[in-house]
Amino acid sequence: MKKRAILSMLLVLSLIFVSIPELQYPVMAASIELKGTDIYNGLRGQSFNEGWKFNKGDVSNGQSVNYNDSNWSDVTLPHDWSIFNSFNQWSPAGDGGGYLDGGIGWYRKTFTVPSNYSGKKVFIGFDGAYMNSQVWINGNFLGSRPYGYSSFEYDLTPYLNIGGKNVIAVKINNNQPNSRWYSGSGIYRNVWLTVLDPVHVDYCGMFITTPKVSRDSATANVSTKVLNQSNSAKAVSLKTTIMDASGNQVASDISSTVNISAGSDNIFNQNITVSNPHLWAPDSPYLYMVQTEVIVDGKVADTYRSTMGFRYFNFNSTTGFSLNGVNMKMKGVCLHHDLGALGAAVNYRAIERQLQIMKEMGCNAIRTSHNPPDPQVLEICDRLGLMVMDEAFDCWETGKTANDYHLYFKDWAKRDLQDFVKRDRNHPSVIMWSIGNEIPELPLKLPQS
Known part of the structure; x- marks a missing residue:
């Protein structure tokens, strides 16, 4: 009897599981694989995550080419050192930071630059490093970024040893307390190496707007900034193509040729019309791919790609929010950047x-509380059909913890905000921008009635 009862239960459970349909997620991205890519910079970067050395704690001259890092730990980026710490009830991170210490850490990577990079422009891009990052190449200081959520790029070209050994060094200082939630510590997002011809599209240099959208026809305005970093003037034209989710060309445009002098740039504006467009929406997040080829002397010098979606929306005080002419409620949540027990180091699948x-x-909406998200978050929201309130800061000039962004706001807010918008502006999922969360001084700055 017991055996019969057990077999009966197993049969019932198997029927239940068989009857549950597998969840289907809308996958409307164009044919190019986007997982773990620098979609915001034209899909031009090579992953630079492998082969790093790490030391927790400060060192002297850690940026020196000859510094001996043989005893440092081998790590692969993205990397969050705080999640490996023991919990400390006296941690300056406090309960908001999970009682996990930050402090100072160093990263170094030794690499060889191939001889065929001669005459090229070589850039390193960081999706994010928390926080107060300082970067050197071969002992030459490239710059610092205090905000741990900003993406940024440096030009390595003038300092590289072509065909030989090169050392990049990064110092991070997570000087807690500086956050009301778990921040993590380190180079916790992806790093990219981008190798380009001297004539190329600028970093995050394509801006796509959709000034006219209907179900019959849509116009994409593609504004592309092209740099000429060569030693002579160049005649440049652009071929821009819009492809559907299957990779088929649906519209294209070839610009007129423009003479760009050495050390200068030009912004190309192209209007491209697509007939009977698929509109992006939470229940049908259709994505197109825009590809621009930079043509110099009859040859393609650079190729820049960006996803895009056609949609239009409206906020009305009487009727509320509508997307593509359909009234809907935004059902959203605030979502912080950490990945629970995995820490802050980004993981695409997580x-x-x-x-x-x-x-x-x-949910049909996400608020990136309270900072710019990892770029992959927006790529996934585009694909799954989640509308996004893209948020910049948790504070302005009045701090919420002793060492938070209020220390840097006056000097860095404009730069960080510009970089943030420039990076995220082509995502159809982004329907709102937030310049601050619960800003305490804001009412004091408004006129008193």
């Missing part, structure tokens, strides 16, 4: 899983 869970429970 981010995707979080957002799929949000979608399953009925």
